[in-house]
Amino acid sequence: MNPPSGGTSAAAPFSRLLEMLRPDLLRFAFWLARDRSVAEDVVQETLIRAWKSKDELKDPAAARPWLFTIVRREHARLYERKRLPTVDVEEVEALGDPALASDGDAGLTDLRRAIMQLPDEYREPLVLQVLGGFTTAEIAGELKLTQAAVLTRLFRARNRLRVIYGLVPAEDVE
């Protein structure tokens, strides 16, 4: 890639799109990795890859799922490449990451910690759905699962959070 000197007119709409979506990419990466440094690195790589592949994005409306997919891929690639240790749940809690804190809302902080403690298989579809705006069918495609499996995982994720939130859980499904 070798853009002309200072010329950014073609790139400007794409860069605006990235700028608009970057906060949620960072959040998504954080919830995947449960580590801020890793999340930041993943998003850096994501933006570089997105920039290089921007011609693949035909419809700006599809940018969000497209970028989330790249984040997932880069996250997996980073762990594969650097052989990073997976983040232990107890360690995560002990870290007390300030990113989890919410000024004057202890309940929100507790909920964030609870989300951190969800197993990956429950946390990832939940974050894709609530933060990413993915439909259950899209999540199924993304995670290469059946839609029924996705529904079950989402149900179980919320059911666990219900308990932490002081609500009675629903009867589990087989």
Place this chain on the structure above:
Amino acid sequence: MNGVPDCRHVRLAVGADPGHLSPEVEAHIAGCAECRRFRDETLALDGRLRAALELPLPEFRRRAAPVRRFALAASVVLALLVAGGAWLFRPASALAGEVVAHVQDEADSWNAREQMPAASVAQVLTTAGVEFDAHMPIVYAYPCPFRGRRIAHLVVQTSHGPLTVMLLPHVTVERREKFSEDGLNGVLLPAGTGGVAVLARGGTVEAAEADAMVSAVRWVK
């Protein structure tokens, strides 16, 4: 699930996707107080869940980093955002805008004082595909994303203060261009097939210093 769903299946549907319920599930909820309460609780939980997932991003940016492992990725996008705005029709200034936005986003880099180990600098330069030998102490070096690839973002100490140097192997600079923006004064210079940006905060960049930076650069990939 065929026919009229029972409470168990309704709660599965609600727990899985409370915002998108089928007409059958909605019909059940309309006639079942317990499931209606479950739905309402779940929707309330989802509101909190959304707020919980939307982490405060300033917490990400506040990380102190004398030797940073990772920089925030805003450089690619923030810089181009600026370029894509008011300067859209002024391509000669767009690159300057991107450079200024990038440097502003890494404002902590100006605070570095200690000379970095040569091995650390070498690693950054290798990542960025460039050699740089300015015979000046480098106090900050990071391989930042800029226009789709890693570039070397350096801060060198000179006799009259720090200068930021961005080595841009993939950006063609046709001619020397001075700029001044947001308290930063700088110059863009052609350097073979690429370009170099040199910036000072508050002061100015001496022409001889800028030329020395260009002379110190060699693109290796």
